[in-house]
Each structure stands twice: as C-alpha cells, then as structure tokens.
Amino acid sequence: MALIEVDDASGIPIWVQVRNRLMYLIDSGHYKNGDRLPTVRALAADINVNYHTVNKVYTSLEHDGYISSKRGRGAFVSKTEDADGEATSGDVILVEGIRQCLELGMTVDDVEKRFAKALDGFRADA
Numbered sequence: 001m002a003l004i005e006v007d008d009a010s011g012i013p014i015w016v017q018v019r020n021r022l023m024y025l026i027d028s029g030h031y032k033n034g035d036r037l038p039t040v041r042a043l044a045a046d047i048n049v050n051y052h053t054v055n056k057v058y059t060s061l062e063h064d065g066y067i068s069s070k071r072g073r074g075a076f077v078s079k080t081e082d083a084d085g086e087a088t089s090g091d092v093i094l095v096e097g098i099r100q101c102l103e104l105g106m107t108v109d110d111v112e113k114r115f116a117k118a119l120d121g122f123r124a125d126a
Helices: 014-027 040-047 051-063 089-103 108-125
Strands: 067-070 074-077
Touching (some): 051 067, 051 074
C-alpha cells in the first residue's frame, strides 16, 4: 500500500486528502523533523495528480508550519508542537474551519454556538 492514496469518489478535494495524509505522516512520526519530503514533481507523479495540486499542498503545509521550503534544496519537515509536545494537526484543522466560517460572514459568537451544537450531536451519537 502506498503512503498516500487519493480517492476520487470521496467528495473531499484531492489537495485536502493529500494535505491531511501528509499531516498525519508527520504527526505520527513517519516523517521526522528535518526529513526531506519528496519533490513536488516526484510526489505528483507517484500519486498521479497534477503538479499544481501538490504545490498547493506544500504551500499550505508551509503556511501552517509543518514544512519549510528551501529553493533548490526541497521541502523539509519543520513540524511545530504545542507546549506538551503534542501534534497540532487537529488545531490547524479547527482554526482553518473557523477561518472559513468567518469568511462566510459568521460572527465568532455564531461559530461558537454552531460548534457547540455540532459537538452535542457527536456526543449524542457516541
């Protein structure tokens, strides 16, 4: 089984699938701090997706502090951790979701209320 697989039928954008998988591979320790990631072109060819898709993933991961790119040298893991040394991918996903809600015009209070309601739904299902 490949490290990264894309499911065209999932309804989740391909770049998000690749980004989430790379975040998991970094958080789980498969890729460690300082490890060099495959080049954008090599990863795109390996998982059979467009070069621009992987470039978008690497740009997003760099923005979130998971990797750093060095022109001519490649992309390297530079994962940030919280004070307890715990992985921050969940925090990154939550912040991104909140940011998107705010971009839709929701207030912070609206986001908080809807988030609480959504959590209550998960608790009821558990």
